[in-house]
Amino acid sequence: MERVKSKDITIGGIPIPVYMGSDGEYRWSMRQASKAVGFNEGWLSDTLRTEGNALNRLKGYGFKEDIVEFQGQGFIEGNLISTEDFMAMIMYAAVVGRREQAVALMAAALYETLERRADRAFGIIRDEDEYIQKFEFRYASILLNKGLRSAIGEWIEENQASLQEYTRQYSIKGGQRGIYASALGKIYQHLFGMQKKSINEVLDVKSYETPKSNVHVTQLQSIAQIEDLAKYIRRKGMNPLEAINAAAEALMIEVEEPRLGDRITRQDVYRVLGAKQELGAIKSNEQ
Known part of the structure; x- marks a missing residue:
């Protein structure tokens, strides 16, 4: 043994x-x-x-x-x-x-692995705590995203007769997929005051990437909180966009600038080490 x-x-x-x-x-x-x-x-x-x-x-x-x-x-x-x-x-x-837990765990682990490989290729060093934080919030976001999708799917099934009026009222295109996309877009509006394309321009990432993959962990947490609360509020008879509005209001969400996860380049590390060496030399000369 x-x-x-x-x-x-x-x-x-x-x-x-x-x-x-x-x-x-x-x-x-x-x-x-x-x-x-x-x-x-x-x-x-x-x-x-x-x-x-x-x-x-x-x-x-x-x-x-x-x-x-x-x-x-x-x-x-x-x-x-x-x-x-x-x-x-x-x-x-x-x-x-x-099992949703396994799907989310696999996706989050793969996401972290790919991100670490990319960081290494570009000489980017991240704080280990940030990796852990981002992994955990990414995992939670995947589960809550599935929960919100499921809640919206149930709402669509229960409101077939009024779907056309709903999509017309909010100028939604693309059927069920468009209804979900509009819900996520509304979350982005509450958090960042802009749509996906503009968010990615601020983050300086590809236009087709999901902002959830790139924003700072604290902002990813806010997205997950809205998704989590919205899927429960919907049970009170609200449509998806009303539920998201109510969730954002309950959480007292305020608009902020999209931020990338904290990153430290190799040059930053060398600069800090150089500064420490200079400080050490100065202290030695003073003694």
Whole structure:
């Protein structure tokens, strides 16, 4: 039975311990991994025990059953899976299980990976706390975005007779997709006082990119808060745009300038290090 070190991290809003073995390999709790992808804590243990179709399909996504027992504090024992097996669980839960948590976790993790690669290519260094913050808000935004889409979809189904009047009143084109796009556009209007194209011009990013991918984490959090509240307000008989207006008012949202996530270039690092060296030299000369 292996003895391991552990640290607590947060993935998708779910606290989960990550373990490091004597060989330096990272491993994950079977129970917490099951919960992180949207299943109950005993799902993986049950799947392995029954050896049914679910296990066969899980193996199809690269699950190797690379499991080790570990000795925790006192007499607590548990089972740990490899990062590769955790990835297989995420894929299975997202594609086969259609678990929103797994879909959001996979999307947010991929987003962070691509962003890190791009930052490295351009010599950009980010504070690690910003990466973690942006990952968490991105994960929450994906889940809440799905919730708002679902609420708008339900509203459309319940109001087929008045849809034409609604789209005419608010000059919406593009059917159901246009209704959702207009809702997101209204959120941008409340936060930034401008539409997507203008926001991207301010951020100096491609016109087709979603502002949610580029704005500062605090602004991404505001978007998520409006989405979260709007999907509940809609139950009071409001249409999507009315619900968003009410949510923004309740949250006392004020218009602000769109901001990119905080970035530090390699040149900035050299400049700061140079300044520190100069300060150190001055202090040495004074002594």
